[in-house]
Amino acid sequence: MSLSTHVLDAGLGRPAEGVPIRLTRSGDPAPALFSAVTDSDGRHRHQDAGKDVPLAAGIYDLTFDTGAYFAASGQSGFYPKVTVTFEITDVTAHHHVPLLLSPFAFSTYRGS
Template identity: 65%
Template sequence: MSLSTHVLDTGRGRPAAGVPVRLESADGTALGAGVTDGDGRLAGLPLAAPGRYRLVFDTAAWFAATGTEGFFPEVAITFTVTDAGARHHVPLLLSPFAYSTYRGS
């Protein structure tokens, strides 16, 4: 079982490359980490079993690297995995003053 994410810079209309991301369990234990690639994607984050998880995006580092003043220094998305056999993809749509997410496919 694994997890992928995709970060899109909606203010610029392109992928957000270089966003640090970490995966945590419900109790905050670090399970994996990485940085989005040139297409804004990060795949292969480990999910051990059904349960509650959290993706934490270090948007402060990314905003600083792109010379952008952002309002949200971090975006944390908590989600529940119920089907161990299903594909899990959690995209983040990001701009300096707003963000949204959804369960992707």
């Protein structure tokens, strides 16, 4: 199983670089499985030493700190964070969770 994300800033028409993200098991008070920031292309792939980090089947929350991103890019937005909750049922598949973001809207879908 591999996990990646891609954040696009629809308001500015470019990748959203530097968005802080966190992955947790949904409803689990344990520390985050990872915390990272999106790269210059607005992407992050959950890896360790260049290898995908396996995740077990279950429900996960991928939280984007959009408030920090908007502040850093000189914008103000309505959503200070966006949490996408998704379920992994096939641990052999790649899971891509993209986020299309603007100051007053967002959307997501299961990517490939």
